Amino acid sequence: MEEMVHVTLLGKRYTVPASLTIMDAMEYAGFKLIRGCGCRSGFCGACAVVYRMLGKTEIKVALACQTKVEEGMCVGRLESYPVNKRRYNVDELSRDENIVGHLYPEIYSCIGCNTCTKGCPQGLNVMQYIAAAQRGNYKKCAELSFDCVGCNICASRCPAQITHSAVGLLARRLTAKYIEPPCAHLEERVAEIKSGRFDADLAKLKALPAEALQTMYNARVIEK
């Protein structure tokens, strides 16, 4: 007999197999998911839920597709959390100014409560990446925030009303565009392509029958 657990999903009680994730348990219970369900693999951040165990004070947060149901779980959803993303022209930013601080001044209101970090389903050190942004260390902020899925659980719990995911994203774009060294071989190759260097060889290959291509393919030297 399959092990079952008792859970409360969006205010209704259900008995569901213990092996299911919260998302699967909702479907088992009969919900037809439209909102709050995206990649079902922990990448897209669509399925953030809040829950507490029956009778307990502590509020917990999770991604529904990545978390198993447990006896006594009472689950609510965070299917669309309003974020305050600022618009900017990425070509007009400069690494030398306090650009993240200008666009997201609320990062300086951080009171260091660390609720963001405690709530991150990805296990990221969210408060530390906000601190890095405060110091203007965008590369550090980019690195620490890299695996953010944008579920915005942190934002929903932040007393300083920071939209952490947007801060991390801005820091990553800044880092990639302005702080990381440019890529010389890429620039050279782009120039070669624009000058038409490969056009004649490609035209030749395009005209070859499958048998001739196969001979060439089977004779390829594979880089070690």
Place this chain on the structure above:
Amino acid sequence: MSTFTQEMLDSMKLVEATRAERLHKELPRFSAEEKDKLLKEFHPDYSAKGFTVLSTGPSKGSKVPNELAVLLEGKSRLEGVKVDLGRIDYETDVLVIGGGGAGAAAAIEAHNGGAGVLVVTKLRMGEANTMMAEGGIQAADKANDSPVTHYLDAMGGGHYKNIPDLLEELVENGPLAIEWLSRLGVLFDKEADGTMVTTHGGGTSRKRMHACKDVTGAEIMRVLRDEVQNLGIPVLDYAPAIELIKDTEGKAAGAVLLDLDSNELLVVRARTVILATGGAGRLHYQGFPTSNHYGATADGLVLAYRAGARLIYADAIQYHPTGVAFPAQIYGALVTEKVRSVGAQLVNSKGVAFMNPLETRDVAAASIIRECTARGNGVKALDGVALWLDTPMIDMLHGAGTIEKRIPGMLRMYQKFGIDLRKEPILVYPTLHYQNGGILINKDAETEIPDLFVAGEAVGGIHGTNRLMGNSLLDIIVFGRIAGEKAAARAKTVTHGALSLDHVAAFATEREAAGIHTETLSPKLLPTYTHGRKTR
């Protein structure tokens, strides 16, 4: 708190016992003849019972998966419904249907081309297969490589069926795509001097796989989505297109949307339309699990087919060799090919590495299926059998910390379920991953229907009958950009007659004449799962 069964643990001991000996061993590759035989005998695409020959529509006579045939020949959601095409809810120059990587790239370039753009999506922008693409993006931008070499690799991988014009666009625009993404602020893995860190993927002859750790697609997708927002492009969520609208001259001129919140139909009039609706994994061909997102139900293929566009290679499906076979919570999810490109071998239940881990995806999948079925060397996992992917080898080969640095997403995914892949190998089996075929386009990304463009996984022909790893993230950018640019340019000059849904009625008549009377509504929009529930 490992959750492996005793049988798994026993087999794992055999894997550990042979690890040192296998570590630096060069595993032979299959010959061309061996590959052919393997595919014919063990690849699901060669299973006769999995396919149906279409009896109606523009690709009548072609073979497609059973589950797709039912939808392509299905009943329109507008059959018997009166739609007032005189009441326009949204008017735009370029309508982009789909909010994944191809749709976002198309929207950005259409906007940059001076067009008014509206993006409509079934879920939300970014809840798409792009977000889940882990391994990387190919581009021939290093000195020892060239678009010519890239072309040959993709041709061989695609069984020489790739459409030359499309493949040429793909490989020549590869480095330009990487440059475009870099300028937008996509954070690629680089050396201290700016050199791109590149690796092999299955079937590549040069190391041209660029990556953003092991969440390359997510990094690209979140930057593109952010840019769409920066540009102020309107996006309509939870509003899938359920039919295309044409004009009286047969040109694409908009779409009917279904608002999933209000259940109302919405009419969009557009000068040009870009379909970027993605793949079909959630149709679960031949009962396979899938690595695809919740909305991957081939909607765009259905819409285009009903409007008169031909499909190509719709019977060529990519099974990713390494889907998660255990634990149950992530069953079918992807174990990125990067795990093999950084050194993990595929090992059977007896501890034998039975193949070179960098064969192309179709060959690798067929080889794994053979090892588990005909040869009986699988490990029992959940309802089926599986094989080991020997992940602890990676740190042994490249030094401690490599896994954490190069495949942190994988590490984290397994850690959630009590498995440390630095210490324990993982169980894998092929998962339904990608639709190699799709809607036929020309090199301007335009279909046979004037003013209808397609980009991304809904396109067929670029990859022949088997796509190489890293060429899909590339094609969504390359053809997304082309579609956006061309659709914007066309929108400036095009003139349309009155809006019409006559093609939908005509398809119904054709369906009737072919003797198809199924009630299955299509497009499917979303799958239904009950997880074994019998009573509620």
